[in-house]
Amino acid sequence: MVATEAFEAGKYKSALETFQAAADLVPTEVAYQFGVASMRLKLGEPSEAITIYERLIVMRCTPRQLSMIREMKALAVMAEAAGRAAVEEAGGTCSAEDSAERCGQVAARSGRVVSHHW
Secondary structure, X not given: OOHHHHHHOOOHHHHHHHHHHHHHHXXXXXXXXXXXXHHHHHOOOHHHHHHHHHHHHOOOOOHHHXXXXXXXXXXXXXXXXXXXXXXXXXXXXXXXXXXXXXXHHHHHHHOOOOOOOO
């Protein structure tokens, strides 16, 4: 299953693995890196996505790609902030060392939605 088919089927982990394999083979390909970042965001890993989007901003991209990268980075920043706010509201803490799954569990106990659906 190719990455886009996996994504369209809602199989984000599979899509991430496929995008990552392609990005490892051709690290200068913006589309592959963008796919990795987008799947990281979709899987509730906004910090990882932000790091990749920041790398992409300085890569050689078209104006359209750059616009999409900046838009997705802004969404990742909002998702990260929402997740931290939900964790704090639940009385927990969430740091960069914590797993996205653990932070998501703490946030879920607060009853707040912390992911962005497109």
